[in-house]
Amino acid sequence: MPFEAVVLNKTSGEGRLRAKSPVDCELQKEYTFIIQAYDCGSGPGGTNWKKSHKAVVHIQVKDVNEFPPTFKESVYKATVTEGKIYDSILQVEAIDEDCSPQYSQICNYEIVTTDVPFAIDRNGNIRNTEKLNYDKQHQYEIKVTAFDCGQKHATEDVLVRVNVKPVCKPGWQDWNKRIEYKPGSGSKPLFPSIHLETCDGPVSSIHTTIELQTNYIGKGCDRETYSEKSLQKLCGASSGAIDLLPSPSATTNWTAGLLVDNNDMIFKFDGKQGAKIPDGIVPKNLTDQFTITLWMKHGPSPGLRAEKETILCNSDKTEMNRHHYALYVHNCRLVFLLRKDFDQADTFRPAEFHWKLDQICDKEWHYYVVNVEFPVVTLYMDGTTYEPYLVTNDWPIHPSHIAMQLTVGACWQGGEVTKPRFAQYFHGSLASLTIRPGKIESQKVISCLQACKEGLDINSLESLGQGIKYHFNPSQSVLVMEGDDIENINQALRKVSYINSRQFPTAGVRRLKVSSKVQCFGEDVCISIPDIDAYVMVFQANEPKITISGMDHFARPAAQFESERGVILLPDIRIVSTVTKMEHPVDEHDRATRPVLLEEMLHNLDFCDVLVIGAELDPEHECLELDHMELQGKHLDATNSTAGYSVYGVDSMNNYEQVLQQIRYRNWDTSGTFDRKFRVKCSELNGRYTSNEFNLEVNILHSSNFMDHVNHMIAQPQFLQSVHHPEGSTTAVHSSVVPSVATIVIIICVSILIFIITLGVYRIRTAHQHSSADNEGSKENEMDWDDSALTITVNPMEKYEKPHQTEEESDEEDIEDEDDDTSSAESDESEEEEEDEEEEEEVIVQKGDKQKVTRSCWYITQEAKYFLYCK
Numbered sequence: 108m109p110f111e112a113v114v115l116n117k118t119s120g121e122g123r124l125r126a127k128s129p130v131d132c133e134l135q136k137e138y139t140f141i142i143q144a145y146d147c148g149s150g151p152g153g154t155n156w157k158k159s160h161k162a163v164v165h166i167q168v169k170d171v172n173e174f175p176p177t178f179k180e181s182v183y184k185a186t187v188t189e190g191k192i193y194d195s196i197l198q199v200e201a202i203d204e205d206c207s208p209q210y211s212q213i214c215n216y217e218i219v220t221t222d223v224p225f226a227i228d229r230n231g232n233i234r235n236t237e238k239l240n241y242d243k244q245h246q247y248e249i250k251v252t253a254f255d256c257g258q259k260h261a262t263e264d265v266l267v268r269v270n271v272k273p274v275c276k277p278g279w280q281d282w283n284k285r286i287e288y289k290p291g292s293g294s295k296p297l298f299p300s301i302h303l304e305t306c307d308g309p310v311s312s313i314h315t316t317i318e319l320q321t322n323y324i325g326k327g328c329d330r331e332t333y334s335e336k337s338l339q340k341l342c343g344a345s346s347g348a349i350d351l352l353p354s355p356s357a358t359t360n361w362t363a364g365l366l367v368d369n370n371d372m373i374f375k376f377d378g379k380q381g382a383k384i385p386d387g388i389v390p391k392n393l394t395d396q397f398t399i400t401l402w403m404k405h406g407p408s409p410g411l412r413a414e415k416e417t418i419l420c421n422s423d424k425t426e427m428n429r430h431h432y433a434l435y436v437h438n439c440r441l442v443f444l445l446r447k448d449f450d451q452a453d454t455f456r457p458a459e460f461h462w463k464l465d466q467i468c469d470k471e472w473h474y475y476v477v478n479v480e481f482p483v484v485t486l487y488m489d490g491t492t493y494e495p496y497l498v499t500n501d502w503p504i505h506p507s508h509i510a511m512q513l514t515v516g517a518c519w520q521g522g523e524v525t526k527p528r529f530a531q532y533f534h535g536s537l538a539s540l541t542i543r544p545g546k547i548e549s550q551k552v553i554s555c556l557q558a559c560k561e562g563l564d565i566n567s568l569e570s571l572g573q574g575i576k577y578h579f580n581p582s583q584s585v586l587v588m589e590g591d592d593i594e595n596i597n598q599a600l601r602k603v604s605y606i607n608s609r610q611f612p613t614a615g616v617r618r619l620k621v622s623s624k625v626q627c628f629g630e631d632v633c634i635s636i637p638d639i640d641a642y643v644m645v646f647q648a649n650e651p652k653i654t655i656s657g658m659d660h661f662a663r664p665a666a667q668f669e670s671e672r673g674v675i676l677l678p679d680i681r682i683v684s685t686v687t688k689m690e691h692p693v694d695e696h697d698r699a700t701r702p703v704l705l706e707e708m709l710h711n712l713d714f715c716d717v718l719v720i721g722a723e724l725d726p727e728h729e730c731l732e733l734d735h736m737e738l739q740g741k742h743l744d745a746t747n748s749t750a751g752y753s754v755y756g757v758d759s760m761n762n763y764e765q766v767l768q769q770i771r772y773r774n775w776d777t778s779g780t781f782d783r784k785f786r787v788k789c790s791e792l793n794g795r796y797t798s799n800e801f802n803l804e805v806n807i808l809h810s811s812n813f814m815d816h817v818n819h820m821i822a823q824p825q826f827l828q829s830v831h832h833p834e835g836s837t838t839a840v841h842s843s844v845v846p847s848v849a850t851i852v853i854i855i856c857v858s859i860l861i862f863i864i865t866l867g868v869y870r871i872r873t874a875h876q877h878s879s880a881d882n883e884g885s886k887e888n889e890m891d892w893d894d895s896a897l898t899i900t901v902n903p904m905e906k907y908e909k910p911h912q913t914e915e916e917s918d919e920e921d922i923e924d925e926d927d928d929t930s931s932a933e934s935d936e937s938e939e940e941e942e943d944e945e946e947e948e949e950v951i952v953q954k955g956d957k958q959k960v961t962r963s964c965w966y967i968t969q970e971a972k973y974f975l976y977c978k
Contacts, residue, residue: 108138108140109126109127109128109130109138110124110125110126110127110138110140110166111124111125111126111127112124112125112142113125117147120144122144124142124164130168131168132168132169132170132171132205132206132207133174133204133205133206135168136167136168136170136206137165137166137167137168138164138165138166138168139163139164139165139166140163140164141161141162141163141164142161142162142163142164143158143159143160143161143162144158144159145157145158145159146158168206169207170205170206170207170209170210170211171205171210172205172209172210172255172257172259173205174203174204174205174210174259175203175255175259175260175261175262176201176202176203176213176253176254176255176259176260176261177201177202177203177204177261177262177263178199178200178201178251178253178261178263178265179200179201179202180199180200180265181265181266182265182266182267182268183197183199183251183265183266183267183268184197184267184268184269184270185197185233185267185268185269185270186269186270186271186272187235187239187269187270187271187272188271188272188273188274189238189239189240189241189271189272189273189274190238190239190240190274191238191239192234192235192237192238193234193235194232194234195232195233195234196225196233196234196235196269197232197233197267198230198231198232198233199216199227199231199233199251199253199265199267200231201213201216201231201253201261201265203255203259205255205257208256209256209257210255210256210257210259211255212255212256213231213253213254213255213256214229214254214255214256214258215229215253215254216228216229216230216231216251216252216253216254217251217252217253217254217260218233218249218250218251219249219250219251219252219264220248220249220250223247223249224236224237224239224247225247225249225269227251231251231253233249233251233267233269235269239271240271241271241272241273241274242273244271245270245271246268246269246270246271247268247269247271248266248267248268248269249266249267249269250264250265250266250267251264251265251267252264252265275304275306275307276304276306276637277303277304277305277306277308277625277634277635277636278303278304278636278637279298279301279302279303279304279621279623279636279637279639280301280302280303280304281300281301281302282298282300282301282639282641283298283641284640284641284642285641285642285644286605286619286641286642286643286644287643287644287646288605288607288643288644288645288646289646290607290609290610290611290612290645290646290647290648290649291610291648293606294564294566294604294605294606295604295605295606296566296601296602296603296604297317297603297604297605297619297641297643298600298601298603298621299601300601301597301600301601302597303593303596303597303623303636305593305625305634306634308625308627308633308634309627309628309633310593310625310626310627310633310634311591311626311627311628312589312590312591312625312626313589313590313591313593313596313623313624313625313626314587314588314589314623314624314625314626315587315588315589315596315600315621315622315623315624316585316586316587316588316621316622316623317563317585317586317587317588317600317603317619317620317621318584318585318586318619318620318621318622319561319562319563319584319585319605319617319618319619319643320584320617320618320619320620321561321584321617322404322470322471322472324613324615324617325373325472325613326373326402326404326472326474326538326539327402327404327471327472327473327559327582327584328472328559328560328561328562328582328584329559329560329561329607329609329612329613329645330558330559330560331560331609331757331792332372332792332793332795333713333757333792333793334350334353334354334372334713334755334793335348335350335372335539335541336348336350337713337742337755337756337757338539338556338757339541339552339556340742340744340756340757341555341742341757342552342555342556343551343552343555344543344548344552344556345543345546345548345552347543347544347545347546348398348400348541348542348543349388349389349541349542349543349544350539350540350541351384351388351389351419351513351515351540351541351542352365352372352374352382352515352537352538352539352540354372354793355367361382361383361384361385362374362382364380364382365380365382365516366380368536372538372539372793373402373536373537373538374516374536374537374538375535375536376516376532376533376534376535376536376537377534378409378532378533378534379532380516380517380532381417381514381515381516381517381518381519381529381532381533382514382515382516383512383513383514383519384513384514384515386510388513389513389542389544390544391511393432393479393542393544394544394545395479395480395481396479396480396481396545396546396547397479397542397543397544397545397546397547398476398477398478398479398541398542398543398546398547398548399419399434399443399476399477399479399540399541399542399543400474400475400476400477400539400540400541400543400548400553400556401418401419401434401474401475401537401538401539401540401541402472402473402474402475402537402538402539402540403418403467403472403473403475403535403536403537404470404471404472404473404535404536405436405467405468405470405534405535405536406468406469406470406534406535407439407468408436408438408439408468408534409534413437413438414437414531415435415436415437415442415518415531416435416436416437416531416532416533416534416535417433417434417435417514417516417517417518417531417532417533418433418434418435418436418515418516418533418537418540419432419433419434419435419513419514419515419540419542420432420433420434420435420513420514420515420517420518420519420531421433421511421512421513421514422511422512422514422518422519422520422521423507423509423510423511423512423521423522424509424510424511424512424519424521424527425509425510425521425522425527426509426521426522427507427509427521427522427523428520428521428522428523428524429446429504430444430446430518431446431504431511432444432445432446433518434477435518435531435533436467436533436535439463439464439465439467439468440461440462440463440464440467441461441462441464441467441475441486442459442460442461442462443459443460443477443479443484443486444458444459445457445458445459445460445479445481445484446458446501446503446504447481447503447504455500455501455502456482456500456501456502456503457481457482457484457498457499457500458499458500458501459497459498459499459501460484460486460495460497460498461495461496461497461498461499462486462493462495462496463496464488464493466488466489472536473488473489474487474488474489474490474553474556474557475487475488476488476548476553476556478547478548479547480547487550487553489557489580489581489582490550490553490554490557490581491581492550509521514529515537515540516532516533516537517529517530517531517532517533518530518531554581557581557582558582559582559583559584560607560608560609560612561605561606561607561608561609561612561617562582562583562584562605562606563579563583563584563585563586563603563604563605563606564583564603564604564605564606565577565586565599565602565603565604566602566604567602574590574591574592574595575588575589575590575595575596575599576588576589576590577589577599586603588600600621605617605643607645610648610710611648611650611651611710611791611792611795611796612645612648613645614645614646614647614648615644615645616642616643616644616645617642617643617645618640618641618642618643619639619640619641619642619643620638620639620640621638621639621641622636622638622639623636623638624636649686649687650686650796651684651685651686651708651710651791651796652684652685652686652687653682653683653684653712653789653791653796653797653798653799654682654683654684654685654798654799655680655681655682655787655788655789655798655799655801656680656681656683656801657677657678657679657680657681657801657803658678658679658803659801659802659803659804660803660804660805660806661805661806662805662806662807662808663805663806663807663808664807664808664810665774665777665807665808665809665810666810668772668773668774668775668777668807669773669774669775669776669777670773671773672771672773673732673771673772673773673774674771674772674773674805675768675769675770675771676717676731676770676771676772676785676803676805677717677767677768677770677787677803678768679768680764680767680768680787680801681764682712682715682760682763682764682789682798683707683760684707684708684709684710684760685707685708686708709759709760710760710791711757711758711759711760711791712757712758712759712760712763712789712790712791713755713756713757713790713791713792713793714753714754714755714756714789714790715753715754715755715763715767715787715788715789715790716751716752716753716754716786716787716788716789717731717751717752717753717754717767717770717785717786717787718750718751718785718786718787718788719749719750719751719783719784719785720784720785720786720802721783721784723749723750724749724750725749726749727776728774728775728776729772729773729774729775729776729780730747730772730773731747731751731752731770731771731772731773732747732770732771732772732773733745733747733752733754733766733769733770733771734769737765737766737769738766741756741758741762741766742756742757742758742762743755743756743758743762743763743766744756745766751785752770754766754767763789767787772785772805774807777807777809778809780807781806781807781809782804782805782806782807783804783805783807784802784803784804784805785802785803785805786800786801786802786803787800787801787803788800788801
């Protein structure tokens, strides 16, 4: 026993019971033992002592609250189903090592985490206070503490994880609503982790439709926005197609009054507008073979009584109201009318061809091709062939001399009304309406013309599995998949991807819709699968910068311009395209983005124009020419006018360079022309991306004697071209502008020069008589040189520089000549020329050459260096 008894007073018998060492309630709560007292006995040795009766001692150790509660588990976990209220989700339990009931019992639990839909009772049972939602939160983490009855709480809270399990709902799981697509990234999977949850239903087959909705982009998808003529050439269509809805221009002005969409050259018809096709655009009498093609978006006809809505109509212009041929929509039917002219056989012939198609009124874009091989007419819609469900016959039209009027968007009513007017207006959108007389189009070309640049795709068709059936629509915007195994359908849908082959696709949203039907054993449809509504976000492509460069100024003798071949305008033209991409720097501290110039980017162009700046070309004595052999083997055409030369067609920049480098300028009467200015501009995607405006200046150098030069200078002051120098250049140049600081020096020099000329008048006149004939013979030899890399300034006021004459004196003579009036300039310069020629002759005679030569001189600048060239 950890106790001892000691005597305090032997006389009184008082004693004390005390502990020999510390006691611990947690080790032993109470002690019970027997105690006995002894007297001091008799005798000196204390013998014969007597002892008392035995007494029982009971000791209870009082507890101290020294231990906090502790939880039995470090983490508690539970899973609940959404939408239910639980009495108890789980129970937590804590213990206390104290020995007394007061301090060893857990009297209370408390949730420490705030704002959670849970509560706990004093026994540790956790319940939810509201229905949980899986979509709102998948998992909750809460912390709980415990209190003993002495209100001592646990030193460490316990973590409780409650997982929310959704109620089993059949549907597609693990897919993203937004799919991002970067231009040029090829094929991108739409749902790489998708799977179908059927809640263990007895599924026998699954039918899934994936639809890419692009009806608001151009003509129903992201097609190349080239002109119809260029697309037909790219697809290998027969030549001779006539565009009835071209972009408005000076030569195609009949579409100028129509409503135009800003994308893909689409024309909107609101039931109030029609366009007359000018005479001569389409042949009056079509043969038994021709093709009509168009893009059309049309909805149900407005109003209770559906009227005919004319797409294309050829009717009498005046007097009568006969329709010779027409294409129109009536009650969601497409009708083609063809009334043949009367010939030898006066019999019934096929005249109306009807097609009843849902797509005609679905407000979506579709591509229609009407191939006519009379009496057979075939319709292609989105590349699929449709035969007419109804063909009606009619008598042929009797011949008449009434002119016909071809119209688009309405039909011209020339007779049977008080005033000729349009009727049977079209409601909808049309684009790329063409007619090709004399030929019908092949299935291959039709498929190419309606092909879409974006659509759905399947990666790795081989791994789809044998149990999967799939089908694409012609434009690959709808994919239908069917199978009897859920896992095979999951794998197949993960391989469905989006692809856009355009180099510069239209940025924006493409909506996706996935609808599914599940069939169970013995039932039609047993499980309802919600549709997927997602979208593809196509980012903006890096816009190309098209740059035209080359020699922007040159001079040639007039004889070259007057030759049969003329002068090549753009011998070294260069067209390059680059893109600037914004990239983040490697240094994280520097958050600024830096533009990085990427390498040259190759893409197509669709037209380049060489325009004349200033007055248009005079066809009587000048023109631009191109050998059309240069266009062979290329997808290019060219047109010529007095305003310039236009090369068009979808082709590479290299092919455009080759053609532009062969354009020549001819002028077979250059007497009144001293320079010409041209401007070159190129385009991609019908002007969506345009190049810089490259300006070219061409000087015509006239070969003449001194007096001719002077007269030309007086009559055409602009012939003196300014010389361009690098910035900061200080080299002296002949100029008409004199610095004010040199005025005094100039006056002195002019005075000295006049004095010298006066002294030599007699000698100069004598020399002039001998050199006049020689000047005439030298005209043919002058100016027979050129250097395209040089900038030439012709200074007729100074023909030759004397050996002893300094540069300052030469400048002074130029300044004097420019300041004097016309008569004095001619007189002084003539005298100077005669003196120069006499000195030339003396030098030549000393060399033993008996022939007299007249020299013409020019100042030439190249890279800020100046030369005197004499001939």
